[in-house]
Amino acid sequence: MSSLRFSIIQSALFWEDKTANLRMLEEKINSITEKTEIVILPEMFSTGFSMQPSVLAETMDGSSVQWMKNMAAKKKIILTGSLIIQEGDHYYNRLLWVLPNGELGYYDKRHRFAFAGEDQHYSAGNKRLVAQVKGWKINLQICYDLRFPVWARQQSNADGPEFDALIYVANWPERRSHAWKTLLTARAIENQAFVLGVNRVGTDGNNIYHSGNSMVIDPLGEILYHKEHDEDIFSITLQKETLNEVRTKFPFWKDADRFYIAQDQQE
Numbered sequence: 001m002s003s004l005r006f007s008i009i010q011s012a013l014f015w016e017d018k019t020a021n022l023r024m025l026e027e028k029i030n031s032i033t034e035k036t037e038i039v040i041l042p043e044m045f046s047t048g049f050s051m052q053p054s055v056l057a058e059t060m061d062g063s064s065v066q067w068m069k070n071m072a073a074k075k076k077i078i079l080t081g082s083l084i085i086q087e088g089d090h091y092y093n094r095l096l097w098v099l100p101n102g103e104l105g106y107y108d109k110r111h112r113f114a115f116a117g118e119d120q121h122y123s124a125g126n127k128r129l130v131a132q133v134k135g136w137k138i139n140l141q142i143c144y145d146l147r148f149p150v151w152a153r154q155q156s157n158a159d160g161p162e163f164d165a166l167i168y169v170a171n172w173p174e175r176r177s178h179a180w181k182t183l184l185t186a187r188a189i190e191n192q193a194f195v196l197g198v199n200r201v202g203t204d205g206n207n208i209y210h211s212g213n214s215m216v217i218d219p220l221g222e223i224l225y226h227k228e229h230d231e232d233i234f235s236i237t238l239q240k241e242t243l244n245e246v247r248t249k250f251p252f253w254k255d256a257d258r259f260y261i262a263q264d265q266q267e
Contacts, residue, residue, distance in 0.1 A: 002134045002135045002136065002240045003237050003238065003239050003240065004037055004038065004133065004134060004136055004165075004237070004238050004240075005035065005036045005037045005038070005235060005236070005237045005238075006036070006037070006038045006039075006040060006196060006216070006235065006236055006237075006238065007032050007036040007038070007039045007040070007077075007233065007234070007235040008040050008196065008198050008214050008216070008225070008232070008233070008234045008235075008236075009025065009028050009029070009039065009040065009041055009042070009198070009232075009233055010042070010198065010199065010200070010201055010212045010214040010227055010230075010231060010232045010233075010234075011024070011025065011028060011041075011042065011045075011200060011201065011231050012200065012201050012202030012231060013042070013044075013045065013047075013048045013200055013202065013204070014048075015047075015048050015050075015204055015205035016047050016048060016050050016052065016055075016056060016205060017047075018046045018047060018056070018063070018064060021045060021046045021047070022046060022063075022064065022067050025041060025045060026067075026071065028233055029071055029075060029077075029079075030075075031233065032075075032233060032235065034235060036077060036235050037077060037078060037133070037134075038077065038078045038079075038080065038133070039075070039077050039078070039079050039080070040080055040081065040167060040169060040196060040198045041079070041080065041081025041169065041198070042081060042082075042169050042170060042171060042198055042199060042200040043081070043082045043093070043095075043142055043143050043169045043170050043171045043200070044082055044083065044084060044093065044171060045081040045082070045083070045169075045200075046064045046083055046084075047083075047084060048171065048200075048204045048205060049116070049171035049204060050084070050205070051116065051117050051118065051120075051121050052121075053084050053086065053091035053121050053122060054091070056084050057084045057085060057086035057091050058083070058084070058085065058086065059085065059086055059087070060085060060087075062085075064083050065083065065085075065096065065098075065104075068081075068096055068098045068104075069098055069102050069104070072098045072099060072100050072102075073100050073101070073102065075100075076100045077100065078097065078098065078099055078100070078133065079096075079098045080095060080096060080097050080098065080140065080167065080169070081095065081096065081169055082094055082095040082096070082109070082142055082169055083096065085106075090123040091121060091122050091123065092108040092109070092122060092123055092125065093108065093109040093112070093118070093122050093142060094106050094107070094108050094109070094125075095107045095108075095109070095129070095140050095141075095142055095169060097129065097131050097140060105129050105131055106129065107125060107127075107128065107129035107140045107141070107142070108123070108124070108125025108126075109122070109124070109125055109142040109143070109144070109145065110124055110125045110126070110128075110141075110145055110148075110151055111124070111144045111145045111147070111148050111151065112124055112144070113143070113144040118144075128140075128141075128151070130162065130163050135240065136164045136165060136240065137162065137163040137164050137165075138163060138164065138165045138166075138167060139152060139162075139163040139165070139166045139167070139193075140167050141166065141167065141168050142168065142169055142170070143168065143169065143170035143171060143172055145168065146168050146170070146172075146180070146183045146184065146187065146197075147179070147183065149186070149187065149190065150259070150261065151261070152166060152187055152191065153190070153191065153256075153259075154191045154192070154193070154253060154256060156253050156254070156256055160247070160253070161191070161192065161193070161247065161253050163191075163193060164193055164194065164240065164243055165193055165194040165195070165196065165238070166187055166188070166191065166193055166194070166195045166196070167195075167196045167197075167198070168184065168195070168196070168197045168198070169198050170197065170198065170199040170200070171199070171200050171204070171210060172199050172210065172213075173208050173209065173210055174209045174210055174211035175209075177211050177213050180197065180199070180213055181213055181215065181226075184197045184215050184217055185215075185217055185221050185223070186221075188217040188218065188219060188220075188221050189219075189220070189221040191219075192219045192243075192246060192247055192250070192252060192253050193219055193243070194216070194217065194218060194219060194238050194243065195215070195216070195217045196215070196216050196217075197213075197214055197215045197216075197217075198214050199211075199212050199213055199214050200212065201229060201230065201231055211228055211229050212227055212228055212229055212230070212231075212232070213226065213227070213228050214226070214227050214232070214234075216234075216236055216238075218242065218246075219242070219243055219246040219247070220246055224236060
């Protein structure tokens with residue numbers, strides 16, 4: 001059975017300072033000396049959760065995307081996290097999945113956080129990204145998406161569940177940390193999948209405090225890792241065999257409702 005080693009970086013971020021954030025995160029990634037395969041950064045890791053995309057956005061040829069490609073190649077890892085990206089007249093909160101060979105996939109955040117005005121500044125994505133690596137399928141999502149279980153729900157078929165792990169990158173405030181921890185656990189149990197939630201720590205430019213609470217949860221809802229308040233770099237190896245044992249012993253996925261998600265084309 002295949003295994004995958006994930007490294008989580010729970011970090012404070014410099015507000016709207018790309019240069020400082022990339023320098024700091026490069027040091028943290030370089031400090032991971034053991035072999036790892038996937039390194040996960042928080043949401044909007046180069047800027048913090050800013051509503052100034054017209055000032056901070058870059059294109060897919062920009063310096064932050066190039067930095068991700070360079071780090072992935074140098075460390076021979078898959079590097080993932082979200083950035084502010086511009087395409088034409090639209091701005092996106094875009095999660096990138098960058099391979100060591102420079103190839104990449106991306107997911108544009110579907111559910112924009114209207115409570116903070118994200119829907120006024122960013123366009124919504126309209127399709128999911130399920131990445132594949134070493135026989136694993138990984139569903140990639142961003143922060144507020146966590147509150148909408150249909151968007152993350154397994155689409156099982158005769159071959160089995162659609163994905164094996166869910167990754168959420170976030171800037172989730174401490175004042176709603178109970179919801180974060182509860183919903184991450186729920187997503188693991190209901191989808192019979194590993195869930196990795198990677199959040200930032202510290203106070204942002206809007207004086208909002210983030211307590212981290214990054215977590216790794218197994219398919220039964222057991223917490224394998226949880227870190228509150230402090231910066232941390234944590235690596236864990238997840239086993240496909242564990243996943244298969246749970247799904248064989250408790251084949252709840254076979255009884256799931258069949259449904260279709262309409263792909264909203266509106267911006």
